[in-house]
Amino acid sequence: MVLPMPVLPSARRSALRRRLLAWWDAGHRELPWRFPTGEADPYRVWISEVMLQQTQVAAVVPYYLRFLERFPTLEALAEASEDEVLARWSGLGYYARGRRLRAAAREMLARHGGVPRSREALAALPGFGPYTAGAVASIAFGLEEPCVDGNVARVLARLGCVEGAPEAPATRARLWALAAELVRGPRPGELNQALMDLGATVCGKAAPRCARCPVAPCCAARARGRERELPPARARRAPRRLEVACAVVVQGGRLLLERRPPGGLFGGLWELPGAEVAPGATAPAALAEALALRGLRVRVGKELARVERVLTHRRLALTAFRGSVARLPPPGGQLRLAAPEELPALALSAATRALVEALPASGRPAARRRIREEE
DNA sequence: AACACGGGGTA
DNA sequence: TACCCAGTGTT
Numbered sequence: 001m002v003l004p005m006p007v008l009p010s011a012r013r014s015a016l017r018r019r020l021l022a023w024w025d026a027g028h029r030e031l032p033w034r035f036p037t038g039e040a041d042p043y044r045v046w047i048s049e050v051m052l053q054q055t056q057v058a059a060v061v062p063y064y065l066r067f068l069e070r071f072p073t074l075e076a077l078a079e080a081s082e083d084e085v086l087a088r089w090s091g092l093g094y095y096a097r098g099r100r101l102r103a104a105a106r107e108m109l110a111r112h113g114g115v116p117r118s119r120e121a122l123a124a125l126p127g128f129g130p131y132t133a134g135a136v137a138s139i140a141f142g143l144e145e146p147c148v149d150g151n152v153a154r155v156l157a158r159l160g161c162v163e164g165a166p167e168a169p170a171t172r173a174r175l176w177a178l179a180a181e182l183v184r185g186p187r188p189g190e191l192n193q194a195l196m197d198l199g200a201t202v203c204g205k206a207a208p209r210c211a212r213c214p215v216a217p218c219c220a221a222r223a224r225g226r227e228r229e230l231p232p233a234r235a236r237r238a239p240r241r242l243e244v245a246c247a248v249v250v251q252g253g254r255l256l257l258e259r260r261p262p263g264g265l266f267g268g269l270w271e272l273p274g275a276e277v278a279p280g281a282t283a284p285a286a287l288a289e290a291l292a293l294r295g296l297r298v299r300v301g302k303e304l305a306r307v308e309r310v311l312t313h314r315r316l317a318l319t320a321f322r323g324s325v326a327r328l329p330p331p332g333g334q335l336r337l338a339a340p341e342e343l344p345a346l347a348l349s350a351a352t353r354a355l356v357e358a359l360p361a362s363g364r365p366a367a368r369r370r371i372r373e374e375e
Numbered sequence: 376a377a378c379a380c381g382g383g384g385t386a
Numbered sequence: 387t388a389c390c391c392a393g394t395g396t397t
Contacts, residue, residue, distance in 0.1 A: 052392040059383060059391090093381025096394080129394045149392045169376090196392055205390065206386065233389065237378085265380070311381050312390095350382060378397080384390085 008160075008181050016159070016218050017185055023214035024194040029201070031057065032064055037190065042115035042140035043074045049135045050097050050127055057200065063092045074114060078105040086268050086347035093350070095267055100127030119145050130176075139189035146179035147192050148172075151199025156182075157231040158203060161220035166231045239315045245283040246274030246355075247291065247298050247323030248363050254337035255356070255365045256328070257346070265314075270336070271352045272320060273298070284321055296335075298323040305358040309351045318355045322363060340365050 008016075028034075033048035035041060047067060051060045067088045071077040077085070082102055089098035104125040108115055115136070116122055123133040134147030148156070153166045156178045164171040183191050202213050208227050210216045221227045249256035258273040260266050275290030277283045284300040291298045301322035309316045329335060338346060343356060356364075 049392065054380090054391055054393055055382080056384065056391050091382080093383085094393085096380070100394080127394070131393055135392065147392080150390070151392065167376095193392090200392080204385095236389075267380090309382080313379065314381090316381095376397100379395090380393105382391100386388090 008178065012218060013181060016182060016215055017191060019214045019218070020182075020191060020194040020198070021187060024190050024197070028193065028197055029057075032061060032068075034193075037187070038142075040140045040189070042117075042136065043077075044068065045140040046115055046132075046136050047071075047101070049132050049139075050101055051092065053097060053132070054094060055092065059092070063089070074105055074108060077102060078109050082268060083347060087345055090269070090347045091350045091353065095269060095349075096263070097127060099262070099268060104128065115140065117141050117143075119143065135192065138183065138192045142187075142189055144184050144188045146176055146183045148175050148179050149196060149199075151203075152179060152192075152195045154205065154231055155195055155199045155203045158208070158221040158227050159215060159219050161224060161226065161230065163230070164232075165234060167234055171231075237313070239310060239313050241279075241315045242317070243277040243279075243283070244274050244316070244318050245277050245287040246272035246318060246320050247287060247300060248272060248304055248320050248359060249298060249323040249325055250363075250365045251325075251328065251337055253365050254339050255343075256323075256325075257336050257338050259334040259336075266349045266352075269347050269349050269352070270338075271348065272355065273323075273335070274318070283319055287321060287323075295329050296325065297327075298325050304360060304363040305355055307351060307354045307358055309354070316351055318351055320355055320359060320363070338365075 033044045048060065048064055051064055070084070070088050071080060080102065082099055085098050085102045086095060089095060104127050107125055112121065119133050119137045122128050122136055123130070131147050131149050134145040137143040137145040138147060153175050156162065156175045157166060160174070160178055162171060162174050162178070166172065166175065179195070182195070185191070198213070198215070202209050210219070210222055210227060213219070216222055219227065221230045247256070256273060257270040260269050260271060262268050273291055273296060275287050277286045288298055288300045301324065304320045304322055306317065306319045348356070
């Protein structure tokens, strides 16, 4: 990396390093992808880092365990189908991560025979940006490479009293330069993880717990009483509204699903065949029309369930209507029928899973059998 | 530089 | 509700 001139006096730099590593040694969090010093498994470190992109630790842990159970090695992941990978990613969000993970696994084996051991080679792989390349290089391979995520950016902005929006290029460059200086020396992986843990558990966004902070004496923002103001919150646009109508078509006790196109929102996932409803349009009519255009002639009945979800950039509303078809298109393509017991293992978004679970018993695939059993 | 891309935790 | 989270890729 090209770095600006040093910004940390060397005495201050060693004090920070010493305090951070001592704090780490005094009791860091135990997490399933963390190993004793020098015993890191690069494959596991990589999987965890990708899952942790924009996702909090507590949310990741169960998905990580489930994923490693199915794909314990790089080879297992490289041999899996995209559908299998997405199934184990189902509910975690940002599904492009799962697709890129599989693509990178295949490329790693083809070109490097394993997880490559340099920042440059890592950064060239799908799903690796500056953060993940630095994290894997330092944690898995002990290389002196910086990584700046949201937590580290906040910690460093306070430590160095760095003004300006963290996402602005000039601020980013300063924070990365700080991180690069700080990581130089023994135990780079643990130094980086200590910075991240500090941001997650002590140097919080709204209420930094400076009394418990190992580097509070070195903190420039605290010295100026500005630790609560830095870094400035970033402006966000209001989520746009997305109204979707979908059809509950049951055939032989199985539910009709359609695969979304790769890329874009929920790319590659299965969902109830549906359509966006434009503002002012009538949902059942819009649904029937859109499905007919895709070769699926559905008679749309009454509403069965509705769920709403707020994503970062969308306010998503899904409404399910009973649907009946005279004849299904030939199998293959993007349609499939799924039995109720298959649903837990399918690649569905959290919203679609919630919608299916919200269906009244009369609308669900198992309904007919259950009614007969009661007779 | 701005936007798309999920879902859940926290105050 | 608002903000953010172990970010990356596209336009």
